[in-house]
Amino acid sequence: MKLYKNPAKENWKEILERPSVNNEGIKKTVAGILDDIKINGDAAVKKYSKQFDGLESDSMLVSAAEIELATTKVAESLKEAIDVAYNNIKKFHESQREDIKKIETSKGVFCWRKSVPIQNVGLYIPGGTAPLLSTLLMLGVPANLAGCHNIIICTPADKSDSINDAILYIAGMLNIKYVYKIGGAQAIGAMAFGTETIPKVDKIFGPGNRYVTTAKQMVQTEGTAIDMPAGPSELAVFADHTSNPAFIAADLLSQAEHGADSQVLLVTTYAPMMEKVQIALEEQLHALPRKDIATAALSNSMFIEMDKLEEAFNLLNEYAAEHLIIATDDAEVLSEKVFNAGSIFLGHYSPESAGDYASGTNHTLPTNGFAKAYSGVSLDSFVKKITFQNIQPAGLQNLGKAVEILAAAEGLQAHKNAVSIRLETLKNEQ
Amino acid sequence: MKLYKNPAKENWKEILERPSVNNEGIKKTVAGILDDIKINGDAAVKKYSKQFDGLESDSMLVSAAEIELATTKVAESLKEAIDVAYNNIKKFHESQREDIKKIETSKGVFCWRKSVPIQNVGLYIPGGTAPLLSTLLMLGVPANLAGCHNIIICTPADKSDSINDAILYIAGMLNIKYVYKIGGAQAIGAMAFGTETIPKVDKIFGPGNRYVTTAKQMVQTEGTAIDMPAGPSELAVFADHTSNPAFIAADLLSQAEHGADSQVLLVTTYAPMMEKVQIALEEQLHALPRKDIATAALSNSMFIEMDKLEEAFNLLNEYAAEHLIIATDDAEVLSEKVFNAGSIFLGHYSPESAGDYASGTNHTLPTNGFAKAYSGVSLDSFVKKITFQNIQPAGLQNLGKAVEILAAAEGLQAHKNAVSIRLETLKNEQ
Numbered sequence: 102m103k104l105y106k107n108p109a110k111e112n113w114k115e116i117l118e119r120p121s122v123n124n125e126g127i128k129k130t131v132a133g134i135l136d137d138i139k140i141n142g143d144a145a146v147k148k149y150s151k152q153f154d155g156l157e158s159d160s161m162l163v164s165a166a167e168i169e170l171a172t173t174k175v176a177e178s179l180k181e182a183i184d185v186a187y188n189n190i191k192k193f194h195e196s197q198r199e200d201i202k203k204i205e206t207s208k209g210v211f212c213w214r215k216s217v218p219i220q221n222v223g224l225y226i227p228g229g230t231a232p233l234l235s236t237l238l239m240l241g242v243p244a245n246l247a248g249c250h251n252i253i254i255c256t257p258a259d260k261s262d263s264i265n266d267a268i269l270y271i272a273g274m275l276n277i278k279y280v281y282k283i284g285g286a287q288a289i290g291a292m293a294f295g296t297e298t299i300p301k302v303d304k305i306f307g308p309g310n311r312y313v314t315t316a317k318q319m320v321q322t323e324g325t326a327i328d329m330p331a332g333p334s335e336l337a338v339f340a341d342h343t344s345n346p347a348f349i350a351a352d353l354l355s356q357a358e359h360g361a362d363s364q365v366l367l368v369t370t371y372a373p374m375m376e377k378v379q380i381a382l383e384e385q386l387h388a389l390p391r392k393d394i395a396t397a398a399l400s401n402s403m404f405i406e407m408d409k410l411e412e413a414f415n416l417l418n419e420y421a422a423e424h425l426i427i428a429t430d431d432a433e434v435l436s437e438k439v440f441n442a443g444s445i446f447l448g449h450y451s452p453e454s455a456g457d458y459a460s461g462t463n464h465t466l467p468t469n470g471f472a473k474a475y476s477g478v479s480l481d482s483f484v485k486k487i488t489f490q491n492i493q494p495a496g497l498q499n500l501g502k503a504v505e506i507l508a509a510a511e512g513l514q515a516h517k518n519a520v521s522i523r524l525e526t527l528k529n530e531q
Numbered sequence: 532m533k534l535y536k537n538p539a540k541e542n543w544k545e546i547l548e549r550p551s552v553n554n555e556g557i558k559k560t561v562a563g564i565l566d567d568i569k570i571n572g573d574a575a576v577k578k579y580s581k582q583f584d585g586l587e588s589d590s591m592l593v594s595a596a597e598i599e600l601a602t603t604k605v606a607e608s609l610k611e612a613i614d615v616a617y618n619n620i621k622k623f624h625e626s627q628r629e630d631i632k633k634i635e636t637s638k639g640v641f642c643w644r645k646s647v648p649i650q651n652v653g654l655y656i657p658g659g660t661a662p663l664l665s666t667l668l669m670l671g672v673p674a675n676l677a678g679c680h681n682i683i684i685c686t687p688a689d690k691s692d693s694i695n696d697a698i699l700y701i702a703g704m705l706n707i708k709y710v711y712k713i714g715g716a717q718a719i720g721a722m723a724f725g726t727e728t729i730p731k732v733d734k735i736f737g738p739g740n741r742y743v744t745t746a747k748q749m750v751q752t753e754g755t756a757i758d759m760p761a762g763p764s765e766l767a768v769f770a771d772h773t774s775n776p777a778f779i780a781a782d783l784l785s786q787a788e789h790g791a792d793s794q795v796l797l798v799t800t801y802a803p804m805m806e807k808v809q810i811a812l813e814e815q816l817h818a819l820p821r822k823d824i825a826t827a828a829l830s831n832s833m834f835i836e837m838d839k840l841e842e843a844f845n846l847l848n849e850y851a852a853e854h855l856i857i858a859t860d861d862a863e864v865l866s867e868k869v870f871n872a873g874s875i876f877l878g879h880y881s882p883e884s885a886g887d888y889a890s891g892t893n894h895t896l897p898t899n900g901f902a903k904a905y906s907g908v909s910l911d912s913f914v915k916k917i918t919f920q921n922i923q924p925a926g927l928q929n930l931g932k933a934v935e936i937l938a939a940a941e942g943l944q945a946h947k948n949a950v951s952i953r954l955e956t957l958k959n960e961q
Binding site: 178179181182183185186188189192193196197199202204206207210212214217218219220221232233234235267303304318321322324325326330345347348351352354355357358359385389390391395432433436439440441442443444445446447448449450451452453454455456457458459460461462463467469470471472473474475476477479481484485486487488489490491492493494496497500502503504506507508510511512513514515516517518519520522523526527 | 608609611612613615616618619622623626627629632634636637640642644647648649650651662663664665697733734748751752754755756760775777778781782784785787788789815819820821825862863866869870871872873874875876877878879880881882883884885886887888889890891892893897899900901902903904905906907909911914915916917918919920921922923924926927930932933934936937938940941942943944945946947948949950952953956957
């Protein structure tokens with residue numbers, strides 16, 4: 102843990118910098134995999150599944166029977182918890198629908214926009230040690246709400262060629278019929294380019310390891326959209342004298358257990374809080390099954406004391422955390438000072454893990470400072486907003502002169518003509 | 532011009548494919564420029580401005596006096612036309628504001644999202660033969676409406692070291708104080724990494740040549756957001772027996788004059804329309820100042836006759852045009868069949884050039900089939916939508932069990948603990 106007190110502004114950038122990783126080796130490997138899949142389709146996908154995941158199975162598509170069987174094996178208590186999460190996520194994302202508003206910008210000139218679902222979307226759901234069933238809810242629910250026509254899932258099988266039961270149960274619940282047992286960069290390549298078995302999609306969603314995220318970035322430059330660039334998960338907490346150190350320690354640990362590269366940051370205007378949280382961390386850490394991971398992540402973490410409230414929030418804005426907990430009595434007021442963050446958790450009873458699973462907000466959020474320019478996944482991520490215009494003859498008579506002048510100023514005569522020929526016709530009709 | 536009649540579905544992909552360009556040489560050049568700017572800042576930027584644009588000037592920042600002087604030189608008629616466009620663009624983009632809706636997803640669990648401006652944005656405005664003053668309106672107006680704190684413009688100066696007067700006039704009108712006389716990949720690098728003179732931005736907007744668009748794509752993979760991937764501009768027109776061939780020819784030419792690589796596509800269910808439009812094209816083409824460019828673009832264009840209306844729209848959806856004009860009496864009804872397009876122009880009096888300049892919709896739109904997954908620029912492009920949650924103690928008591936079960940199912944004990952420790956505290960308080 103690194104401790105700072107009122108660091109000078111010129112040092113913020115360096116202090117807050119995320120650990121950089123050398124990706125060159127990964128890039129080369131991934132580029133090779135993607136090229137191979139482009140040419141050899143399924144054969145290449147299977148080759149890499151065998152090589153990296155030890156999978157020998159010939160069929161990549163999960164059968165309806167497998168999904169049905171999984172459903173019977175999920176505990177009722179887990180099904181109920183999934184229902185709670187499902188309903189809240191659905192309710193919040195439904196509120197993000199945009200009604201069509203026809204705007205008459207000038208008399209006779211009507212403009213509007215309409216949300217139209219992206220037709221083909223691919224959801225990447227990591228498997229392995231922590232099968233992210235919550236990620237499937239976070240991506241599948243808005244994909245369904247948006248009305249995407251073809252929704253497919255790629256998720257790696259375990260060594261016995263099976264997928265986590267809860268993931269298959271949720272796929273069934275969401276009526277997603279195409280679940281493919283593939284993971285890694287080969288899954289991203291298959292969805293981006295299409296193979297004999299796996300359909301090409303327009304946009305790929307979901308988190309993954311460095312091979313997956315590198316592959317997503319590469320296919321993006323070739324024309325497949327992706328949800329957002331991704332890096333290790335992060336949490337920043339702001340605390341003052343009203344904060345509960347045990348709660349904060351629990352929140353920091355919930356972030357730290359994600360991976361050794363997770364980042365946690367505590368910023369406080371109340372000096373004694375630093376030590377109180379450290380003591381609480383010690384108390385809670387030893388009982389965690391993933392304590393080695395959490396310990397590694399904590400060793401990169403930063404505790405920063407700031408005398409001035411404004412400066413504390415300036416620093417938090419410079420960091421632009423994926424998750425920001427404002428763990429104070431006046432959290433909602435303080436949140437007005439935040440302009441860079443992925444998702445903000447207010448007060449003492451809004452732990453990050455509530456948002457990770459079940460409160461309703463999306464947990465697919467911008468990391469690595471991307472919150473300065475990117476939003477998290479929402480219903481918007483699954484639609485295009487197509488603009489429309491319907492210009493009445495009288496509207497074009499109003500607007501036409503301005504268009505002609507502007508087109509002429511840009512030296513684009515044919516743009517002008519497209520208006521002039523219509524105005525001419527209207528004049529002759531009168 | 533390539534003519535097709537009811538092409539078989541399996542050939543659509545090939546017929547509709549955009550001309551591909553080999554970018555490898557450009558990528559290498561641009562990567563070199565970006566690396567140089569990262570290390571050498573202003574010195575590198577000036578070196579490339581001299582090398583590529585022949586600029587020797589020492590000062591890159593346009594002075595307030597230059598902006599003021601430009602204002603006096605813009606014709607009143609052009610100022611009035613700019614006002615019309617400004618007002619319509621403002622009105623339409625204002626309608627895209629999202630109100631905050633607090634949703635109580637479960638009792639005591641409140642979630643909402645808030646649009647927060649991206650703090651630092653850079654607008655790239657091409658100069659050269661066709662200075663795109665309209666692009667400055669299309670980017671600057673929503674940037675202002677969103678409330679972006681720092682808005683900068685990069686635009687190349689001409690050989691006499693000056694910027695188009697109308698561009699400077701609009702910059703003044705939009706209260707944008709930082710206009711830098713640089714263009715090309717070096718402008719994108721400067722905005723992405725920052726130099727001694729040019730501030731680093733969070734997101735870069737605007738069209739450009741292949742060097743500019745390649746640079747944008749490269750800086751995106753290093754963490755600077757961009758508006759969207761870009762390719763040559765495109766127009767598709769759907770026509771039937773109600774369409775006016777002269778209007779359609781004028782629209783196709785307005786697209787074709789953009790560049791030799793522009794794409795135009797006519798799809799019609801009314802066989803005689805193909806010839807009628809060809810005749811009208813011949814009539815209109817010869818008078819155009821940019822007729823050589825338009826002729827080159829037309830030689831790559833496609834006219835497709837489709838007997839079946841449904842198939843015609845399936846083909847248009849497969850193409851996913853940047854601009855789609857439905858030039859028929861029942862355009863609004865037909866538009867229900869479209870699910871892939873950037874912007875749709877309805878009926879006989881809605882030419883693309885109206886939307887390019889002044890109707891109010893944005894003209895920065897997804898090309899090259901990206902309309903399958905991307906929206907055009909809108910007010911949304913200049914904000915992040917940050918999610919919030921405020922969970923009351925009673926809310927966490929409602930939600931807590933579900934979170935605990937889901938976290939346990941994912942094997943994330945510390946996520947569970949962050950809830951358990953709070954529920955415990957609430958229990959002890961009761």
